[in-house]
Amino acid sequence: MSEKQVGVISCSGEECLGGNLSRLGTRKVMEDLREGKVVSLCLPLYIAGGDEERDFAKEYPVISVDGCNKCCAKRSTEKYSGEVKGAIDLTDLFGEDIVLSKVVSARDLCEEHYKMADKVAEEICKKVDLLLEDK
Amino acid sequence: MSKIKVIPCSGIGKALGLISRETVLQVTNNLSKDEAETVCLAHVVTGDKDAVDKVKNQICITVDGCPALCAAKSVEHAGGIIKAKYRVVDEMKKHRGKDAGTGTTLTDAGWQIVDEFAEEISKHVTQLSKEGSNHE
Numbered sequence: 001m002s003e004k005q006v007g008v009i010s011c012s013g014e015e016c017l018g019g020n021l022s023r024l025g026t027r028k029v030m031e032d033l034r035e036g037k038v039v040s041l042c043l044p045l046y047i048a049g050g051d052e053e054r055d056f057a058k059e060y061p062v063i064s065v066d067g068c069n070k071c072c073a074k075r076s077t078e079k080y081s082g083e084v085k086g087a088i089d090l091t092d093l094f095g096e097d098i099v100l101s102k103v104v105s106a107r108d109l110c111e112e113h114y115k116m117a118d119k120v121a122e123e124i125c126k127k128v129d130l131l132l133e134d135k
Numbered sequence: 136m137s138k139i140k141v142i143p144c145s146g147i148g149k150a151l152g153l154i155s156r157e158t159v160l161q162v163t164n165n166l167s168k169d170e171a172e173t174v175c176l177a178h179v180v181t182g183d184k185d186a187v188d189k190v191k192n193q194i195c196i197t198v199d200g201c202p203a204l205c206a207a208k209s210v211e212h213a214g215g216i217i218k219a220k221y222r223v224v225d226e227m228k229k230h231r232g233k234d235a236g237t238g239t240t241l242t243d244a245g246w247q248i249v250d251e252f253a254e255e256i257s258k259h260v261t262q263l264s265k266e267g268s269n270h271e
Binding site: 010011012013014015016021023024026027028031040041042043044047048050070072073075076087103105106107 | 142143144145146147148152153156157159160161164174175176177178180181183203205206208209229237238239240241246
């Protein structure tokens, strides 16, 4: 694992497509595009009091990725670990109608969804790279 | 009677979280769509009023991936009446040695686990719905 690390905390919201896309984009960055440099933080565990997740967020820079403009991931990070170093709200990328449309099972994801997830991953990577350059 | 709330943790780190998420979607979007619905856990845990109102004093089933039980604890804290706390780790004991996949994609074995688990939870939803109707 790289010494330079960035945490990404994603919402995975269960009621809308934005949750699918934030989750998929974050996983792609972690597993593929910036493997070893990015650690995903589990939002429910983080909020439920996961010491490991909260300590990581205090020590390393964190980017929040939210599926809708309620911005649960961003607000939670600010509440428990201080400021986020970068925030992505998918509403800004795709508009409210798309992010608030019905959640999709991973079984039913189509090419259009994967293209949007790629866009999310690209935006995360831009912020990750900036933070890694700064360190 | 209000729909029964079935709420997963959707943990992002492992296949367990994805199985919890997909199992619940199978229940609420397909098997029990007239009797059950899900609620965004992130909204519940951040205290979003609309989300908390949806679970408070309502019949809920939680589906957690790991023993941390984030969904169960959060729904309980929000005032939900939890009738069952399912854990994917327990379900996996019925499928020892199977590779279920990752937090991104499930294997065929992973989807089989989802389908069987969803059937079990859907039966529970039907039972709770009948009990609820009988008390109205």
